[in-house]
Amino acid sequence: MTTLTIRKPDDWHLHLRDGAVLQAVLPHTAAHFARAIVMPNLVPPVVTVADALAYRGRIAAALPAGSGFTPLMTLYLTEATDPADVAAGFADGTVTAVKLYPAGATTNSDSGVRDIDRAMPVLERMAQIGMPLLVHGEVVDPAVDIFDREAVFIERVLAPLRDRLPELRIVMEHVTTADGVAYVRSQETGLAATLTPHHLMINRNAILAGGIRPHYYCLPVAKRETHRLALRDAATSGDRRFFLGTDSAPHLDRLKETACGCAGIFNAPNTLACLAQVFEDDGALDRLEAFVAENGPAFYRLPRNEGHVRLQRSEAPVDFPVAVDTADGPVTVFQPPAPVHWRVVAASA
Numbered sequence: 434m435t436t437l438t439i440r441k442p443d444d445w446h447l448h449l450r451d452g453a454v455l456q457a458v459l460p461h462t463a464a465h466f467a468r469a470i471v472m473p474n475l476v477p478p479v480v481t482v483a484d485a486l487a488y489r490g491r492i493a494a495a496l497p498a499g500s501g502f503t504p505l506m507t508l509y510l511t512e513a514t515d516p517a518d519v520a521a522g523f524a525d526g527t528v529t530a531v532k533l534y535p536a537g538a539t540t541n542s543d544s545g546v547r548d549i550d551r552a553m554p555v556l557e558r559m560a561q562i563g564m565p566l567l568v569h570g571e572v573v574d575p576a577v578d579i580f581d582r583e584a585v586f587i588e589r590v591l592a593p594l595r596d597r598l599p600e601l602r603i604v605m606e607h608v609t610t611a612d613g614v615a616y617v618r619s620q621e622t623g624l625a626a627t628l629t630p631h632h633l634m635i636n637r638n639a640i641l642a643g644g645i646r647p648h649y650y651c652l653p654v655a656k657r658e659t660h661r662l663a664l665r666d667a668a669t670s671g672d673r674r675f676f677l678g679t680d681s682a683p684h685l686d687r688l689k690e691t692a693c694g695c696a697g698i699f700n701a702p703n704t705l706a707c708l709a710q711v712f713e714d715d716g717a718l719d720r721l722e723a724f725v726a727e728n729g730p731a732f733y734r735l736p737r738n739e740g741h742v743r744l745q746r747s748e749a750p751v752d753f754p755v756a757v758d759t760a761d762g763p764v765t766v767f768q769p770p771a772p773v774h775w776r777v778v779a780a781s782a
């Protein structure tokens with residue numbers, strides 16, 4: 434097969450940032466995706482519906498002319514979030530989901546949740562109205578090894594929360610472990626997970642073996658190979674509980690190539706090409722569409738997209754741009770660790 438046409442995909446976990454970086458990165462997502470769940474971890478974070486409306490306006494202003502891209506806005510959960518504000522924003526369609534960051538877990542998560550009990554009034558309201566909670570599933574306990582933080586989060590936070598509030602619909606964002614995959618598979622309803630392209634393609638050796646490579650560093654950090662294989666199995670299985678969230682997370686190169694570099698991998702320009710390669714390698718090209726364009730809308734109870742994208746396979750590996758320039762400096766693009774033979778050649782608006 435040399436070309437593949439699929440329904441236009443959505444990105445169910447995306448960082449667009451603001452200002453010069455937003456301006457530079459947004460066209461790459463808008464070129465291939467119809468919708469994206471936009472993460473709220475700006476500085477300061479997107480906490481209220483009014484914040485989300487203002488941010489949505491800045492995104493709309495940065496969109497290329499004629500783009501049909503729709504940003505789906507999220508709110509950043511704090512211990513002071515007002516349940517009535519969240520419910521009103523969900524009811525009128527301004528906001529799609531709420532994001533839980535354990536305080537200190539990742540980039541700009543300092544105003545996140547320290548004590549989940551304090552967020553229960555919001556979570557109870559969300560359970561009543563069917564609004565999804567998106568979780569960054571890592572504990573921040575310094576006694577827990579960074580490679581174990583996802584598994585420990587499931588045990589200490591997620592499973593107890595599911596027991597306490599079974600009707601709350603939850604997406605475990607960017608699952609990186611076999612433990613995460615197994616937990617999602619163990620739950621019949623109300624729980625799904627996003628998977629990133631990079632966690633399907635790299636393990637922790639990419640970051641650490643033969644020199645330290647900051648552009649492969651993100652959170653949750655890539656794990657060992659057995660975990661990567663479990664993620665691939667989940668993504669390519671067709672199981673409706675797993676769908677694409679790129680976690681494309683641009684940081685200026687100078688903030689990554691430093692003694693204490695930021696976490697985040699910028700993959701928006703080549704996500705679909707990389708995924709076509711992953712699914713081809715695993716003999717699952719016929720399931721790519723479910724992963725990128727069907728399972729997500731089903732969980733979010735949104736219609737599937739009408740448009741399409743066409744991918745083409747070439748014998749020669751594709752060269753992707755090394756970086757995207759912004760007015761504040763370059764942002765390096767994710768370089769897949771093995772040749773990719775696919776590229777997007779057409780997409781409906």
Ligand code: NCD
Pocket residue numbers: 448474539540569650651652653680682683696697698
């Ligand atoms: C994200 C960011 O930079 O905002 N970083 C990352 O490594 N994925 C935050 C996040 O999703 O954890």
Ligand code: ZN
Pocket residue numbers: 446447448472680682
């Ligand atoms: Zn993220």
